[in-house]
Amino acid sequence: MVTKGRLKMALAHEKGVDFQKLHQKKVAKLAAKKKQPKTKTGGAKDDSDSEGEEWEDAEKEIKGGAPVDDDEDDSEDDDDEQVDVAAYLDDSASSDSEVEMEEKIERVRQPKMTALQKEQNKLQKKQNKKKAAPVEEEEDDSEEDPEEDIALEDLEDLDDEDKEDLMPHQRLTINNTTALEAALKRISIATEKSVPFKSHMSLAGAEPTSNNIPDVMDDLKRELAFYGQALEHVKQARSLLRAENVPFSRPKDYFAEMVKDDGQMEKVKARLVEEASAKKASAEARKLRDLKKFGKQVQVNKLQERQKAKKETLDKIKTLKRKRAENSGDLGTHEADLFDVGVEEELKDSKKRGGDRGGDQRNNKRMKKDQKYGFGGKKRHSKSGDAISSGDLSGFSQKGMKQGTKGKPPKTARLGKSRRNAGKR
Amino acid sequence: MGGAYKSLNGSEKADPVSDNGARKQKSRVLVVPSRGITYRHRHLINDLAAMLPHGKRDVKFDSKSKLYELCELAEMSNCNNLMYWEARKGQDLYLWMSRIPNGPTIKFYCQNLQTMEELHFVGNCLKGSRPILSFDAAFDKQPHLKVIKQMFLQTFGVPEGARKSKPFIDHVMTFSIADGKIWIRNYQINETEAKAQIGEDGEAEKTSSKSRTTTKDTDINLVEIGPRLTLSPVVIQEGSFGGPIIYENKQFVSPNQVRADLRRQQAGKHNARSEQFVERMAKKGDLGLRTHGGKKMPTDALDSRELFA
Numbered sequence: 009m010v011t012k013g014r015l016k017m018a019l020a021h022e023k024g025v026d027f028q029k030l031h032q033k034k035v036a037k038l039a040a041k042k043k044q045p046k047t048k049t050g051g052a053k054d055d056s057d058s059e060g061e062e063w064e065d066a067e068k069e070i071k072g073g074a075p076v077d078d079d080e081d082d083s084e085d086d087d088d089e090q091v092d093v094a095a096y097l098d099d100s101a102s103s104d105s106e107v108e109m110e111e112k113i114e115r116v117r118q119p120k121m122t123a124l125q126k127e128q129n130k131l132q133k134k135q136n137k138k139k140a141a142p143v144e145e146e147e148d149d150s151e152e153d154p155e156e157d158i159a160l161e162d163l164e165d166l167d168d169e170d171k172e173d174l175m176p177h178q179r180l181t182i183n184n185t186t187a188l189e190a191a192l193k194r195i196s197i198a199t200e201k202s203v204p205f206k207s208h209m210s211l212a213g214a215e216p217t218s219n220n221i222p223d224v225m226d227d228l229k230r231e232l233a234f235y236g237q238a239l240e241h242v243k244q245a246r247s248l249l250r251a252e253n254v255p256f257s258r259p260k261d262y263f264a265e266m267v268k269d270d271g272q273m274e275k276v277k278a279r280l281v282e283e284a285s286a287k288k289a290s291a292e293a294r295k296l297r298d299l300k301k302f303g304k305q306v307q308v309n310k311l312q313e314r315q316k317a318k319k320e321t322l323d324k325i326k327t328l329k330r331k332r333a334e335n336s337g338d339l340g341t342h343e344a345d346l347f348d349v350g351v352e353e354e355l356k357d358s359k360k361r362g363g364d365r366g367g368d369q370r371n372n373k374r375m376k377k378d379q380k381y382g383f384g385g386k387k388r389h390s391k392s393g394d395a396i397s398s399g400d401l402s403g404f405s406q407k408g409m410k411q412g413t414k415g416k417p418p419k420t421a422r423l424g425k426s427r428r429n430a431g432k433r
Numbered sequence: 434m435g436g437a438y439k440s441l442n443g444s445e446k447a448d449p450v451s452d453n454g455a456r457k458q459k460s461r462v463l464v465v466p467s468r469g470i471t472y473r474h475r476h477l478i479n480d481l482a483a484m485l486p487h488g489k490r491d492v493k494f495d496s497k498s499k500l501y502e503l504c505e506l507a508e509m510s511n512c513n514n515l516m517y518w519e520a521r522k523g524q525d526l527y528l529w530m531s532r533i534p535n536g537p538t539i540k541f542y543c544q545n546l547q548t549m550e551e552l553h554f555v556g557n558c559l560k561g562s563r564p565i566l567s568f569d570a571a572f573d574k575q576p577h578l579k580v581i582k583q584m585f586l587q588t589f590g591v592p593e594g595a596r597k598s599k600p601f602i603d604h605v606m607t608f609s610i611a612d613g614k615i616w617i618r619n620y621q622i623n624e625t626e627a628k629a630q631i632g633e634d635g636e637a638e639k640t641s642s643k644s645r646t647t648t649k650d651t652d653i654n655l656v657e658i659g660p661r662l663t664l665s666p667v668v669i670q671e672g673s674f675g676g677p678i679i680y681e682n683k684q685f686v687s688p689n690q691v692r693a694d695l696r697r698q699q700a701g702k703h704n705a706r707s708e709q710f711v712e713r714m715a716k717k718g719d720l721g722l723r724t725h726g727g728k729k730m731p732t733d734a735l736d737s738r739e740l741f742a
Contacts, residue, residue, distance in 0.1 A: 107461045107513050112534040182681040187671055188576040191537040191679065196583045207593050209563055209602075210586050213570035217609040224612040234618050238607045238655055241567035242622055246653065249602065257624050257651075258559065258601040265560040267483050267658065268549060279553050 110194075205248040211241040462488040462588050463512035465503065468495045470520040476548040477526075478518055480660045484604075484619070485589070486561035486597035488516075500529070500674040507533045514588050515673070518543075525688045528664060529674070530584045536672040539584055541664035542685065544614070549659040556621035556656035558604035563591040564619075565602060571610040577669055577680040581615070582608070604658060613684050617662040620655035627652050 199208045220233040249256050268276075377383075423431070464482045466475065470493070482490050489510055494517065496502060507515045517529040526546065531538040566589060572582040589606055591598050607618040627650065669680035718727020732739060 107459050107511055109508070109511075109513050110532070110534050182678055183577065184677075184679040185576050187677070187679040188580050188669070191669075191671060192576065192580045192583055194535065195532050195537070195580075195587070197587065199586070208566075208586065209590060210566035210568060212568045212573055212582075216571040216574075217569045218571065218611045221611050230611065230616075231618075233611075234607050234609050234616060235620070235655060237569065237609055238567050238605050238618065238620050239653065241607075242565060242605050242620075242653055242655065245565045245602075245605075254602070255600055256602050258603055262601070264599055266557050267480075267560050268557045272550060273557060276553050276555055280555070 204252055205245070206252050206254045209245065211244055213237055213241070460487060460514055460587055460592055461510075461512040462514040462516060463491055463507045463510055464488050464516045465491045465494045465506070465518070467497065467517065467519040468493045469523055470518065470526070471523060473546060473548060473551075474518065474520055474526050476550060477546050477660050477662070480549045481516075483560055484564065484606075485591065486599075487591055487595040503531075504533055504673050514584075516588060522689075527667070530588055531673040532584070532587075533673055536670060536674075536676055537580060537584075537679070538670040538673050538675075539581055540667045540669075541615075542667055542688070543662060543664055545661060545663040547659065547661040552657075552659040552661065554657045554659050556604075556619075556623075556658035558621050558658055559599045559601065561591070561595075561597045562599040562601055562603050563593070563595075564589065565605040565622075566590050567605055567607045569609040572608065577666065578610070580669060580680075581666060605655065613665065613682075615664040615666070617664065619658045619660065621658050623654050623656050624651040625654065 197208060199210055217233050217237045220236065221230050224230060246256055266273075422428075462485055464478060464485070466478050470478070479490075482488050489512060491506065491510065494503065494506070497519070500517070503515060503517055507513070513533045515529070515531045515533055517531070519527040519529060521527065526543040528541040528543055529538060530541070566586060568582055568585075572578045585608055603622050605620050605622060607616075607620065609616045609618075665685055666680075666682050667685050668678055668682070671677050671679050714723070715727075717723050721728050721730035
């Protein structure tokens with residue numbers, strides 16, 4: 009029985025044969041009911057259908073498995089069966105989440121609108137325009153002149169050759185306010201203050217969030233605005249939910265499956281750690297670099313200090329020597345000589361090392377290099393002899409001349425010529 | 434565990450009519466992707482589906498033209514809301530949201546998709562806890578936005594007492610309008626002890642102790658969970674995958690057109706350059722500066738070639 013009902017329904021849906029018949033019946037019924045006030049969605053439909061087609065809608069409410077009135081036609085029966093099917097399916101899936109489906113609205117085309125209906129449409133359109141003028145776009149206002157008979161949505165339905173005469177480059181905005189309102193009325197669930205908040209859990213802001221977004225491309229400000237909206241609503245929602253005794257915060261010992269599984273959270277954590285460690289490493293590297301830069305300065309300072317200290321000691325020695333010279337009369341000459349030798353030598357040494365070009369500031373390394381490669385002055389003829397070098401007799405000694413060669417004496421003396429020759433033979 | 438909690442709390446009621454007399458909302462959502470979605474689209478859909486305990490994920494729908502079949506599909510699986518994710522050209526994602534038997538149907542173009550996994554946010558929430566839905570005030574300004582809001586409310590809002598839903602509230606879904614698009618964000622509600630209680634000043638402690646006695650409230654901050662998504666409404670149909678179009682967004686430019694414009698612009702650069710070249714050659718020819726073609730200059734009598742010819 010159930011499957012038959014489904015099949016029937018599907019067939020009806022595929023072919024649309026049944027609905028024609030149903031429609032005629034319904035028209036008759038509607039004529040009978042005409043005096044009753046039924047303006048639920050009529051206005052919207054009248055507006056939406058344009059070139060003589062009208063959607064017939066009959067809104068019915070079904071309650072679970074309640075018995076249906078006798079005067080309903082067999083479409084009603086079909087729907088009843090559909091509900092049965094739903095219930096059946098639902099039982100098989102889950103008894104908890106039973107869904108109440110809306111009754112399907114049949115939409116049938118009517119050949120022509122009567123003149124009276126057209127008049128009504130016009131009137132309604134004007135009213136709608138007045139109502140929706142502030143929210144509708146400018147195009148709508150310009151298009152929907154009272155003289156114009158064709159509504160915006162009608163233009164979309166025109167044939168292509170008719171459309172060519174109109175402005176083809178401009179896309180027309182469709183904003184059928186009445187139809188939208190009707191659709192909203194049909195689907196909306198109550199979110200007023202009288203309804204308990206826990207039934208819908210939705211909150212609307214008091215002020216558009218876009219006011220807080222100066223530039224949409226600015227990620228930080230944009231996200232901050234969204235965050236602000238959410239935070240404000242969460243605070244409101246919490247107080248509302250507490251007032252209704254709905255458990256809000258999760259107790260610490262309540263564990264259940266989360267949206268992101270542990271693996272994912274582990275990844276997130278690893279990423280966080282990695283980011284933190286990278287930051288730390290880079291900071292350390294920067295510190296080292298700074299230290300290196302600073303270290304050079306420290307080294308220079310140290311050298312200067314050392315040289316300064318040396319200078320000071322030398323000065324001290326000088327003064328000491330002067331004092332000695334002054335006091336030499338008192339002391340024994342022999343003693344003074346002994347002291348003087350040490351000090352004098354020290355001074356001489358320091359003078360030599362201090363460099364020919366006065367000033368102790370010269371670098372040791374530099375000096376060595378200068379010595380090795382030369383610095384300043386002409387380099388040529390440096391090895392050729394001159395008056396000084398030929399006058400320099402430091403290399404000569406009588407003793408050395410008497411000894412013969414400078415080096416070691418030969419261990420075995422050379423034999424005479426005759427003996428040498430005899431040995432050869 | 435949830436069931437045990439419920440039975441202990443006694444929050445489960447046998448009748449669907451709540452204490453206020455309002456009917457309890459019962460709805461189910463069918464989540465269907467089309468064929469040809471990319472892995473990112475798939476991950477995004479999975480992320481969103483994970484947050485809908487009243488949702489049913491179906492296999493990829495293998496038809497791009499016969500969308501009315503989706504209605505039957507939803508009816509068969511006992512769902513009164515439908516989310517159909519349509520991928521086009523393997524790159525553009527469109528979202529169709531529909532109420533099942535009678536409509537309306539809203540078509541969105543999805544941009545700025547970022548899945549939960551690639552965002553690396555630290556936020557997390559219970560799978561199937563009911564979200565607080567936070568709507569921008571702009572949603573109540575225009576009729577088409579009102580309709581969109583209702584659709585979001587019924588699709589993303591988890592109905593009270595849904596089968597797999599958890600009893601606590603730990604995340605909030607934000608719908609904001611900026612730049613003519615709807616931006617969707619998802620945050621975890623993180624409750625921390627109020628800072629004033631750890632105040633080092635005696636005064637602060639005094640005030641905190643007062644507040645503790647009166648409200649005993651914790652500070653709330655939010656941590657984003659993901660995914661991120663931007664929707665631009667394209668069209669609203671009155672029926673479900675049928676019926677007249679009752680709203681069309683004029684500002685929406687199809688991504689195909691954007692790409693075509695870009696290509697044309699790039700091609701235009703070359704065209705302009707070659708045109709310029711031709712023009713320049715013509716100009717040179719007119720001035721008699723070209724050896725071949727163009728106008729020849731009249732020979733001057735004092736030209737050396739004439740004089741010594």
